[in-house]
Amino acid sequence: MNKILILDFGSQYTQLIARRVRELGVFCEIHPFSLPLDDIKVFDPKGIILSGSPASVYQPDAPLCHGEVIELGVPVLGICYGMGILGHLHGAVTTRSAYREYGRAKLVIDDSTDLFFNLEGDLSVWMSHGDKLEGIPDTFRRLAHTANAPFAAIRHRVQPLFAVQFHPEVAHTDSGKAILGNFLFKVCGCASDWQMRSFAEIAIDRIRRQVGDRRVLCALSGGVDSSVTALLIHQAIGPKLTCVFVDNGLIRKGEEAQVLQAMGEHLGLHLISVDAAERFLARLKGVIDPEEKRKIIGAEFIAVFEEESRRLGRFDFLAQGTLYPDVIESVSVLGPSVTIKSHHNVGGLPEQFDFELIEPLRELFKDEVRELGKEIGLPDVILWRKPFPGPGLAIRIIGEVTKARLDLLREADAIVEAEVAKTEVGRELWQAFAILLPIKTVGVMGDERTYEHVIAIRAVTSLDGMTADWARLPYDLLQAISSRIVSEVKGVNRVVYDISSKPPSTIEWE
Numbered sequence: 001m002n003k004i005l006i007l008d009f010g011s012q013y014t015q016l017i018a019r020r021v022r023e024l025g026v027f028c029e030i031h032p033f034s035l036p037l038d039d040i041k042v043f044d045p046k047g048i049i050l051s052g053s054p055a056s057v058y059q060p061d062a063p064l065c066h067g068e069v070i071e072l073g074v075p076v077l078g079i080c081y082g083m084g085i086l087g088h089l090h091g092a093v094t095t096r097s098a099y100r101e102y103g104r105a106k107l108v109i110d111d112s113t114d115l116f117f118n119l120e121g122d123l124s125v126w127m128s129h130g131d132k133l134e135g136i137p138d139t140f141r142r143l144a145h146t147a148n149a150p151f152a153a154i155r156h157r158v159q160p161l162f163a164v165q166f167h168p169e170v171a172h173t174d175s176g177k178a179i180l181g182n183f184l185f186k187v188c189g190c191a192s193d194w195q196m197r198s199f200a201e202i203a204i205d206r207i208r209r210q211v212g213d214r215r216v217l218c219a220l221s222g223g224v225d226s227s228v229t230a231l232l233i234h235q236a237i238g239p240k241l242t243c244v245f246v247d248n249g250l251i252r253k254g255e256e257a258q259v260l261q262a263m264g265e266h267l268g269l270h271l272i273s274v275d276a277a278e279r280f281l282a283r284l285k286g287v288i289d290p291e292e293k294r295k296i297i298g299a300e301f302i303a304v305f306e307e308e309s310r311r312l313g314r315f316d317f318l319a320q321g322t323l324y325p326d327v328i329e330s331v332s333v334l335g336p337s338v339t340i341k342s343h344h345n346v347g348g349l350p351e352q353f354d355f356e357l358i359e360p361l362r363e364l365f366k367d368e369v370r371e372l373g374k375e376i377g378l379p380d381v382i383l384w385r386k387p388f389p390g391p392g393l394a395i396r397i398i399g400e401v402t403k404a405r406l407d408l409l410r411e412a413d414a415i416v417e418a419e420v421a422k423t424e425v426g427r428e429l430w431q432a433f434a435i436l437l438p439i440k441t442v443g444v445m446g447d448e449r450t451y452e453h454v455i456a457i458r459a460v461t462s463l464d465g466m467t468a469d470w471a472r473l474p475y476d477l478l479q480a481i482s483s484r485i486v487s488e489v490k491g492v493n494r495v496v497y498d499i500s501s502k503p504p505s506t507i508e509w510e
Contacts, residue, residue, distance in 0.1 A: 002190040004028035005045035007035065009063050009081050011052030013128075015324040016466050017079065017169040019365050020180050021049075022199075025192030030363075033065045040069065047075040047188035050082030052167065056131050057084040057094050064088070075160035075187045077115075077180075080129050083154070083163035090156075093134040097148065101127035102503055104172060105146045107153075114155060115143060115162055117182045123174040125152075125166035126467065128503060132165070160187055171463040196371050200232070203360045207236040211317060216358060217309055218243045218319035219301065220271060221390070222259030225321030225361060227382045228373040230269055232360055233319055235376060241319075242270050242312060246304050248297070249277025249406065250392030253414040262382055272312075276304050284394060284401045290510030293401070297391045306354050318355035322362045323369065323465075326390075365464035366430075386417075386431050387465065395510035399438035408491050409436040412455045415484045419477060420459070429471055430462035434485075435498075435509050443493030445486075452493040455485055459497075460507055468502040 008014045021028040055062045078086040084094045107123040109116045133151045144153035152165045168176035184190045220226045220243035309315040373383045394401045412434040420432045435456040443450040462468035482495040
């Protein structure tokens with residue numbers, strides 16, 4: 001079987017590389033950069049990809065792979081930090097760049113063979129780096145450059161060793177998938193023979209073997225992640241699964257009724273609803289720090305599930321719809337990645353609790369989850385729900401979470417959702433939502449002075465949540481949203497629009 005090995009040096013985008021490779025129909029696995037050489041030989045990859053990293057190769061403790069990796073005769077592609085690795089192993093010097101590149105850059109192709117086969121003209125590529133190669137060894141030649149990176153793509157003159165400074169795995173890189181495809185098919189000689197159906201079959205079999213005769217409690221929010229998780233487990237173990245919807249008081253307007261109806265009508269799962277709003281709000285009283293919010297919410301979710309497990313009879317497993325973006329932002333998984341923020345179902349979990357975890361989607365991205373959901377028969381009404389964070393509206397309120405602030409934000413958010421749904425751009429958006437800011441501003445309404453809250457609107461486009469661009473919403477849509485919020489939501493007199501991309505921002509504000 002064709003296999004690609006991805007060595008992880010801690011990049012936020014490592015799993016995104018794997019996702020692109022899988023999209024192209026090639027099986028791949030991610031392993032730590034320190035994977036022993038003998039294990040690499042046993043894996044017998046058709047090609048090796050070196051990921052990016054938050055580190056720099058010139059640092060004393062920089063993560064480095066075995067130098068013998070590039071002597072195996074196997075094609076190698078270094079991405080960002082991976083370029084620094086290849087350069088370092090061949091004696092090149094990497095230094096801190098005077099100008100850090102984050103976001104789009106124009107790539108000029110100097111050689112349209114190999115990686116850039118059938119690609120012509122300039123490409124818009126996604127950069128996220130602060131280092132650059134001072135020069136390349138005589139054994140390498142340049143394939144492409146940008147204004148700030150004179151060696152944005154290089155290759156060895158004889159050996160199948162390639163490197164790029166930009167991130168072809170990111171959706172915002174023009175023809176990034178084609179570039180990776182050229183490496184997989186033209187350089188490595190892989191065949192496209194791996195599909196999502198294979199993942200579904202493997203996951204169902206793994207769940208069946210893991211659970212055996214025991215029982216599973218599934219945290220079901222009604223979003224696509226938890227719904228796919230629930231349906232996948234249901235297809236594996238049937239009635240041994242019980243799903244629990246927790247109304248923690250941090251959910252969207254009308255969400256509980258929508259979830260219970262959708263799950264009962266479309267999936268027919270054993271679903272229990274728990275009203276826990278008061279206990280969550282009590283635990284969040286006075287809390288301002290976003291990380292503390294996330295950890296409190298994660299711990300309280302577990303407490304609810306443990307109580308339900310005792311009430312309903314012993315459950316050995318807790319199933320969650322954890323995705324890879326949750327994991328990579330919360331903890332270092334396979335490489336030395338940097339924690340961006342904890343998620344209630346990852347970094348927000350208590351160190352000890354009464355369940356074993358089942359997280360069949362933790363190596364997938366949102367669009368892959370939707371593909372999997374379609375594969376296993378999840379209805380479109382659930383499949384295309386917009387992502388909603390596990391901590392809910394608590395991380396869309398900057399500052400303390402109170403019932404009054406939640407009620408205000410919930411109404412504003414419902415208006416955003418309703419107005420966006422009326423337009424053709426609604427399906428194209430990854431998310432569109434409201435944020436309550438911790439400030440008040442002076443306004444005038446009905447010839448009277450007001451001093452009231454500010455609502456920020458966030459709308460982004462993305463394929464996987466790892467990177468995102470702010471959505472260029474039509475002015476008439478923004479006007480409709482603003483007009484309705486200040487007219488219908490008592491206590492708001494100003495609406496602003498967030499035009500930040502990810503990176504450098506995250507999609508959520510907290």
